Ligand SMILES: [Zn+2]
């Protein structure tokens with residue numbers, strides 16, 4: 489399984505182009521290698537996780553084609569994860585290879601599915617909408633996908649999701665946007681695994697924030713304790729690649745500074761363009 493990070497920022501990007509805080513300034517000084525687009529991940533060349541406003545930029549910058557994407561997993565309806573005009577780029581009038589374009593299965597919660605089907609960009613000939621059910625394993629184009637309920641606040645009645653993805657004995661847990669998961673969820677996640685995870689991308693939005701007013705993401709401290717808990721209960725072991733992911737500019741400095749903090753705990757830091765083979 490190849491995993492390519494197309495973007496690693498929270499909603500407003502890092503740097504936020506309208507912001508002049510210390511972190512945004514430091515990241516601008518460090519240069520474009522430190523810049524982060526909104527979060528999304530491409531698995532092999534045929535499974536995409538999240539569909540935010542920077543999908544086009546992330547794919548172009550990494551020289552990726554999304555032509556072969558047959559499975560799209562959308563975590564929730566926040567605008568950094570769902571940008572409906574992306575569906576338009578696939579449509580007949582904008583896509584010269586429309587005839588050869590495979591239909592794309594979209595697995596998401598009911599709120600996200602309604603937003604897609606109500607939108608002017610919805611093309612029923614090339615889009616298969618599938619309702620994600622918590623802890624229900626679904627096989628999609630050779631991937632086994634298990635939606636896990638996130639601890640996250642979205643629209644009234646909407647359940648944000650994380651995704652556990654398995655293929656050919658390898659496993660990848662995509663775990664943003666969420667606060668720390670409880671013991672019950674962790675136990676259930678473990679029940680879907682034959683061996684510890686190969687890769688996890690974990691919500692690290694709140695970085696070095698001291699006072700948490702929005703408990704639906706994780707601070708760096710919470711990332712460390714979540715990882716500790718997951719190691720203890722066997723979801724992860726020493727071979728698991730662990731990547732901090734989804735960074736807000738407020739409490740997160742440069743890539744280098746983040747790496748210096750997280751490395752002590754065996755945690756790496758995702759960046760735009762990072763490509764991993766598991
Ligand atoms: Zn987000």
Ligand SMILES: [Zn+2]
Pocket residue numbers: 503504507508509510511512513737738
């Ligand atoms: Zn800033």
Ligand SMILES: [Zn+2]
Pocket residue numbers: 564566640665
């Ligand atoms: Zn969110």
